[in-house]
Amino acid sequence: MNNKLGKQTVKINDVGIISSAAIVGEKEGKGPLADSFDIVLPDNEWNEKTWEKTESKMQREAVKLSLTKIGLTTENVDRIFSGDLLNQCIGAAFGLRDLDIPYYGIYGACSTMVEGISLAAQIIDGGFADVAAAVTSSHFCTAERQYRNPLEYGGQRTPSAQWTVTGAGSAILKKGEGDVKVTHITAGKIVDMGVKDANNMGGAMAPAAYSTIKAHFKERNISPSEYDLIVTGDLGKIGAEILVELLQKDGIDISSNYKDCGCMIYNIEEQDVHAGASGCGCIGSVLCGYLLPLMKKKEISSLLAVGTGALLSPTSTLQGETVPTIAHAVSLKTRE
Amino acid sequence: MQYSKKEYLDYLNQKSPNSTIIKDIICAFLVGGIICVIGQAFYDLYNKAFGIDEETARTAVSVTMVFLGAFLTGINVYGKIAKYAGAGTLVPITGFANAIVSPAMEFKKEGLVLGLAAKMFVIAGPVLVYGITASAFVGVIYYIIGLMGGSL
Structure with missing residues (x-):
């Protein structure tokens, strides 16, 4: 049984997403997708002493919620894949430490949600687990203090800057079940086009999304019309526009069925988020809270979800390094 | 990829909106000016x-x-x-206070010593280092000119 379709793409035989849950912050709860999320936090803290604790709690509660929805407990989960943006991925490790589930910590920056689903689907399809979970989170306040300035600091954001989503998403995958099937996975390569501006992440990540999407279509020998919808994680206004143009130049037209989660979760002008949203929790909450339930309701029957991540650190930025980026893709189809 | 790295950066640059410089300058001038007027009033x-x-x-x-x-x-x-004033709130002494107080508030959670106190100067630190160094340097020049019988 050879499931390898090419260097990057594999076929998944029988794995489905059986449940998902999303928790978001106050600002996201005022955006256009507000009604899709399971929990909207009342404030930045959610009864915790630090924002880091809040972020961990969001991961933990998202997992629990996605399990209770289908009557499962942590007992039933064989593996959990999780990561976040905090140093040493403490959002994941601290949030999930009491769940008693075998854990793999992963880091794909804002592509972590799709990376987690990719690994969970492969490990299940390979017969190494029956049920696996993929989780991720980001929190505006924890990300700001790690990557940028204190919240009260009086600074201005550039027009290309993106707003980190406070949000967490959890998806539960199982062999042979679920209304939404994972059909293919395309693993991303690290792409670095020499962008140094840490305030233009969408522009830095667009080439990675281009590379992965192109490989996906080529190795599966299909065209974009195969999908009802193609989404990227957090390219924002600038990155999304660039991605469409880059693919167009290669004769791949995604302009009619493409959206970016970073442009979906906020009212960009009204909520003053400059170029759009970013963060692990962006595609995490949009996919788990909005898109997967939409597929379950059969409003869309095929989706290519592409998580995009910028693999930089505050240290690398200070040292003047360019930004390596990555995009992972997972192809989802409603079960017939 | 159809672009070389250099071509891509040029393309990205052209795709990315610039800051609204004229508006920013006017806002900075007005707010900075108002802060100075308040100072003068005191x-x-x-x-x-x-x-x-x-x-x-x-x-x-x-x-x-x-x-x-x-x-x-x-x-x-x-x-x-x-957010609107930019340099208008950054340059006056009030901006210096903001640069000290904001990290102090934020890093209080990491403790009073290694959090609040240590991080207090994380933004303002460079201003102090180079500001004090520059003033010492100017002081030396001032002294030498004084020795030579000149005056500033």
């Missing part, structure tokens, strides 16, 4: 109304403005003004 109050001597009144104005900057940071107002 000076007149201390010097003329209270009869405090010139030098002490100047110091009192600095203390007052630093207090106001810190206070407005504490109640989450300074950052909101700064």
Whole structure:
């Protein structure tokens, strides 16, 4: 049984997403997708002493919620894949430490949600687990203090800057079940086009999304019309526009069925988020809270979800390094 | 990829919107100006109304403005003004207060010593280092010119 379709793409035989849950912050709860999320936090803290604790709690509660929805407990989960943006991925490790589930910590920056689903689907399809979970989170306040300035600091954001989503998403995958099937996975390569501006992440990540999407279509020998919808994680206004143009130049037209989660979760002008949203929790909450339930309701029957991540650190930025980026893709189809 | 790295950066640059410089400059000028007018008003109050001597009144104005900057940071107002004012709120002494107080507030959670105290100068630190160094340097030049019988 050879499931390898090419260097990057594999076929998944029988794995489905059986449940998902999303928790978001106050600002996201005022955006256009507000009604899709399971929990909207009342404030930045959610009864915790630090924002880091809040972020961990969001991961933990998202997992629990996605399990209770289908009557499962942590007992039933064989593996959990999780990561976040905090140093040493403490959002994941601290949030999930009491769940008693075998854990793999992963880091794909804002592509972590799709990376987690990719690994969970492969490990299940390979017969190494029956049920696996993929989780991720980001929190505006924890990300700001790690990557940028204190919240009260009086600074201005550039027009290309993106707003980190406070949000967490959890998806539960199982062999042979679920209304939404994972059909293919395309693993991303690290792409670095020499962008140094840490305030233009969408522009830095667009080439990675281009590379992965192109490989996906080529190795599966299909065209974009195969999908009802193609989404990227957090390219924002600038990155999304660039991605469409880059693919167009290669004769791949995604302009009619493409959206970016970073442009979906906020009212960009009204909520003053400059170029759009970013963060692990962006595609995490949009996919788990909005898109997967939409597929379950059969409003869309095929989706290519592409998580995009910028693999930089505050240290690398200070040292003047360019930004390596990555995009992972997972192809989802409603079960017939 | 159809672009070389250099071509891509040019393309990205052209795709990315620039800051609204004229608007930013006008906002900075107005807000920065207003802050200075407030400072001058305190000076007149201390010097003329209270009869405090010139030098002490100047110091009192600095203390007052630093207090106001810190206070407005504490109640989450300074950052909101700064969003529109940019350099107008950054350059005056109130901006210095904001740069000290904002990390102090944020890093309090990591403890009073290694959090609050250590991180307090994370933004303002470079200003102090180079500001003090530069003033010492200027002082030396001033001294040498004085020795040579000149005056500034």
